[in-house]
Amino acid sequence: MRKILATFVACAILMAVYAPAVMATPVTIGVVVNGNNGLPPVINYQFALSVDQNGGIVPGDDNPPYADSITDVRPIPGSGMVESAKHFKKYVVVSDPAGITNIASVYERLLDQTGGAIPGKSEVTATDITGNVAEYTEAINQAYNVNLITLADKNEMLYGLQSTKALYRIFVVDNYLTNHDTPGDYQVYFKVVSNSGLLTENNGNRLIIRYMPLRAFELDFSAVDYGTIVINQRKVISGDEDWATPNRPTIKNQGNVNILMQVSASDLVGTVAPIQTIPASALSIHMLGFDINSLSNTPQVLENPLVPCTPTQVDFDITAPLGTSSNIYQGTFTIEMAPIG
Numbered sequence: 001m002r003k004i005l006a007t008f009v010a011c012a013i014l015m016a017v018y019a020p021a022v023m024a025t026p027v028t029i030g031v032v033v034n035g036n037n038g039l040p041p042v043i044n045y046q047f048a049l050s051v052d053q054n055g056g057i058v059p060g061d062d063n064p065p066y067a068d069s070i071t072d073v074r075p076i077p078g079s080g081m082v083e084s085a086k087h088f089k090k091y092v093v094v095s096d097p098a099g100i101t102n103i104a105s106v107y108e109r110l111l112d113q114t115g116g117a118i119p120g121k122s123e124v125t126a127t128d129i130t131g132n133v134a135e136y137t138e139a140i141n142q143a144y145n146v147n148l149i150t151l152a153d154k155n156e157m158l159y160g161l162q163s164t165k166a167l168y169r170i171f172v173v174d175n176y177l178t179n180h181d182t183p184g185d186y187q188v189y190f191k192v193v194s195n196s197g198l199l200t201e202n203n204g205n206r207l208i209i210r211y212m213p214l215r216a217f218e219l220d221f222s223a224v225d226y227g228t229i230v231i232n233q234r235k236v237i238s239g240d241e242d243w244a245t246p247n248r249p250t251i252k253n254q255g256n257v258n259i260l261m262q263v264s265a266s267d268l269v270g271t272v273a274p275i276q277t278i279p280a281s282a283l284s285i286h287m288l289g290f291d292i293n294s295l296s297n298t299p300q301v302l303e304n305p306l307v308p309c310t311p312t313q314v315d316f317d318i319t320a321p322l323g324t325s326s327n328i329y330q331g332t333f334t335i336e337m338a339p340i341g
């Protein structure tokens with residue numbers, strides 16, 4: 001009987017010792033939360049890098065010599081009827097007064113130059129790359145190389161993102177604009193939400209993507225074949241708006257700003273002896289309601305602008321002057337963008 005009684009006493013003592021410790025644990029956690037007064041998460045750093053066509057982030061800014069701290073992104077010209085997609089990555093480094101494990105999610109949305117919504121660009125969830133040291137280290141170093149962040153910013157991020165320091169987490173979102181999206185300063189909205197249910201937005205301090213103006217054009221034809229012509233009679237090679245018909249000339253602005261085109265031509269030279277020429281002045285061009293009735297070696301401007309994203313007809317005509325002999329004539333047009341201003 002004595003033995004059994006002793007055992008019960010021992011159990012009672014153990015319970016008395018351990019029970020308060022078990023009860024204390026949740027109280028300690030509660031103190032941590034209350035000790036921060038439920039403070040919201042923090043957006044500490046944000047930057048963007050231009051992505052090259054191979055997916056790399058070098059140089060990260062497309063407008064050297066990187067004289068400002070805004071990411072310049074140069075559009076890629078379209079090709080035929082296909083729009084290009086110029087990618088860029090947006091990074092945000094966040095923290096939370098209760099520790100980085102309290103961060104639940106980061107959301108991003110690309111907004112237009114006035115902060116308005118862009119059709120097709122909805123709010124997305126950013127990807128946490130805090131565990132990918134190589135990826136975030138390359139991004140931070142590159143942002144510093146092109147003057148998007150300071151040396152102090154770089155050092156602080158690389159320090160605080162270490163898993164042993166755990167001061168920050170870093171998230172990334174890839175996005176793109178097309179060759180026809182208008183140039184200007186696009187705004188990047190970030191929102192970080194904590195497990196405490198609190199959120200912080202970057203309103204008033206939005207990240208800026210400076211989408212550069214792009215002047216580019218493309219032709220669906222590389223030759224204009226007038227075929228057989230009759231002296232002193234006008235013959236027209238008329239254009240269309242169909243990119244698949246090079247025998248009907250089409251021009252397209254493949255950039256994101258209006259451009260003016262200019263045209264010059266050489267004289268047409270007979271390919272069979274005896275050599276004779278048809279002067280360039282026998283050639284005319286017509287585009288968007290504007291005519292140049294007498295081409296020459298000197299570029300002349302077609303004064304109606306070619307607007308982005310619109311296949312446009314170009315008409316050519318020739319009137320061989322009286323006295324032109326039978327022959328096969330060849331010459332060259334030069335169609336190019338007129339200098340700005």
Ligand SMILES: [Ca+2]
Binds near residue numbers: 067
């Ligand atoms: Ca810049």
Ligand SMILES: [Ca+2]
Binds near residue numbers: 239241242
């Ligand atoms: Ca065509």
